[in-house]
Amino acid sequence: MAREPNGGVIARLGIAQTLAWGSTYYLPAMLATPMAHDLGVSTPTIFAAFSAALIVSALLGPSAGRMIDRAGGRPVLAATSIVFAIGLAGLGLAHGAIGLFAAWLVLGVGMGAGLYEAAFATLVAFYGNRSRGAITGITLIAGFASTVGWPLSTFMEAHIGWRGACLAWAALHLTLGLALNLSMPGGTLARAPEEAASLPSTPRQPVSPGVPSxxxxxxxxxxxxxxxxxxxxxxxxxxxxxxxxxxxxxxxxxxxxxxxxxxxxxxxxxxxxxxxxxxxxxxxxxxxxxxxxxxxxxxxxxxxxxxxxxxxxxxxxxxxxxxxxxxxxxxxxxxxxxxxxxxxxxxxxxxxxxxxxxxxxxxxxxxxxxxxxxxxxxxxxxxxxxxxxxxxxxxxxxxxxxxxx
CATH class of the missing domain: 1.20.1250.20 (MFS general substrate transporter like domains)
Known part of the structure; x- marks a missing residue:
């Protein structure tokens, strides 16, 4: 039989995405001001470094997607857990603008291969055309990333400082995030011949004149x-x-x-x-x-x-x-x-x-x-x-x- 989306896989990937979004995309909103004050830079400089990370993620996105198409999402997502940890640790240890930008560029690499696009590609690589409900399930869970990430970052900044918060997020990636991503199914539909053989033949239909190129x-x-x-x-x-x-x-x-x-x-x-x-x-x-x-x-x-x-x-x-x-x-x-x-x-x-x-x-x-x-x-x-x-x-x-x- 063709693979059906698994609730456990959706839940684990959704939690991993919540962690990834909460510790990267939603991080500057809560930590930019104390970070800028401690590093001796302006708050806009913090957001400039964040924008640089987004540009890096855009440039790396197609390559990350191609890797997931070929090998499935598990190795790529697991690697991003380590990359996120390195970037957050670097951010927590930064002592100036150079360290700030270097850490965010590393985080940009992780964002290019570890956020929604990679999660969606992971599901499609494994479940093919049956992925729509699973994609929705991922967004339902990770939709709470700001709800979880903003209060948690604020709490950690108040008790252990912004550097401690970054290091704590890094530790979560090396433990929780890495474990969740390693638990993803391996391979792709194309790499599972015993299952692919059981799938009904669905040849690509030619594009009709009414459908744009x-x-x-x-x-x-x-x-x-x-x-x-x-x-x-x-x-x-x-x-x-x-x-x-x-x-x-x-x-x-x-x-x-x-x-x-x-x-x-x-x-x-x-x-x-x-x-x-x-x-x-x-x-x-x-x-x-x-x-x-x-x-x-x-x-x-x-x-x-x-x-x-x-x-x-x-x-x-x-x-x-x-x-x-x-x-x-x-x-x-x-x-x-x-x-x-x-x-x-x-x-x-x-x-x-x-x-x-x-x-x-x-x-x-x-x-x-x-x-x-x-x-x-x-x-x-x-x-x-x-x-x-x-x-x-x-x-x-x-x-x-x-x-x-």
């Missing part, structure tokens, strides 16, 4: 991922200040920020329960429209609509995170998924690195009207998704059978 679909998805990741990162960095610029109080801004995480998880539960019965393009199109819709409500009604804006933004971001894993699978199939995913995410990582700086400039210059930028990107992303038609029915039927199981 793979090149056009790739360009469209790369743009969609870059636009949505830009907005997601910009909101993560500037949401409280943005809401205050639009007339909301600080207390309201904090409350709205607290709503985004639950909104993301709630939307992912909806995707897992109902929307996964539909084609992923349908849910992605809806999700891309939610941020502009929330921004319109906030622009028209001001502070009373701040909570609605936060919920709609969070829900859209939650579903789009899943779409980043499922759309390449349903459109192109599992062959070469890891490499293709890495290539598609290069512009997104670059946009992510630029987002805090560029959106911050717009916010300084235009106030809440900076939402025109993020809303325009959301509308453009939705338009690009509308240009991608669903795959022809024979392939789609197979995908629904596999991805909905």
């Amino acid at each position: 793979q090149r056009l679909a790739s360009v469209a998805l790369a743009f969609v991922f870059a636009a949505t990741w830009f907005t997601s990162t910009a909101m993560a960095a500037h949401l409280p200040r943005l809401l205050q610029a639009g007339g909301a109080s600080l207390a309201t801004a904090v409350m709205v920020g607290a709503l985004i995480g639950p909104a993301q998880v709630g939307a992912r539960l909806l995707e897992f329960g109902f929307l996964r019965k539909l084609h992923p393009l349908f849910s992605a199109r809806i999700a891309a429209a939610l941020h502009p819709a929330g921004a319109l409500a906030f622009g028209v009604f001001g502070a009373p609509a701040a909570a609605l804006f936060g919920v709609l933004h969070g829900a859209g971001n939650g579903i789009l995170t899943i779409a980043k894993g499922t759309l390449p699978l349903v459109i192109f199939g599992p062959d070469g998924y890891g490499r293709r995913q890495g290539v598609l995410m290069v512009p997104a990582r670059m946009a992510q690195a630029l987002a805090p700086w560029l959106f911050g400039m717009c916010l300084d210059a235009f106030g809440a009207k900076a939402l025109w930028l993020s809303s325009g990107l959301g509308i453009a992303a939705m338009s690009m998704l509308m240009c991608i038609r669903q795959v022809d029915q024979p392939v789609e039927a197979r995908m629904r059978t596999g991805l909905s199981s």
Whole structure:
């Protein structure tokens, strides 16, 4: 029989992803200020080092994906646990800007091969077309990375300092993270002949005239991922200040920020329960429209609509995170998924690195009207998704059978 996604594998990989995200992507928000003070650099310098790590992760993503396609995810993810530990230890031992940037560049290597794209590729390498539910499960668990990571980093910084916090995160990667990643199934569908022989033959269908070329679909998805990741990162960095610029109080801004995480998880539960019965393009199109819709409500009604804006933004971001894993699978199939995913995410990582700086400039210059930028990107992303038609029915039927199981 074809492999079915295993709940234990999803849980272990989800916990490992929570650790990876909480100790890297969500680290500067809590530790940047004490880190800058101790190292004698400005806070923007800390975020510049973080942006450099994102650029490194973008450049290494395609190579990491290709390795997972060939050998499966276990060796790659296990190696990233060690890389994360080295980078965090280096950060905790840094004594100036050079050590700071060197440590973040090492962390960038780990991020390029150890975050969502690698986890999704690991699942696809092992489960093939049946990975959609597993991808959603991973994002459901790791969606709490900031919920866990921010308080834990804050607690550790208060009791053992930011250096101790970095070293503690490194220790967690060498123990918990490494153990979880080593427990992943080995190999790929292509490397399991006894199982591959039992799989039904599913030859690749020719692209019909109504379906755009793979090149056009790739360009469209790369743009969609870059636009949505830009907005997601910009909101993560500037949401409280943005809401205050639009007339909301600080207390309201904090409350709205607290709503985004639950909104993301709630939307992912909806995707897992109902929307996964539909084609992923349908849910992605809806999700891309939610941020502009929330921004319109906030622009028209001001502070009373701040909570609605936060919920709609969070829900859209939650579903789009899943779409980043499922759309390449349903459109192109599992062959070469890891490499293709890495290539598609290069512009997104670059946009992510630029987002805090560029959106911050717009916010300084235009106030809440900076939402025109993020809303325009959301509308453009939705338009690009509308240009991608669903795959022809024979392939789609197979995908629904596999991805909905």
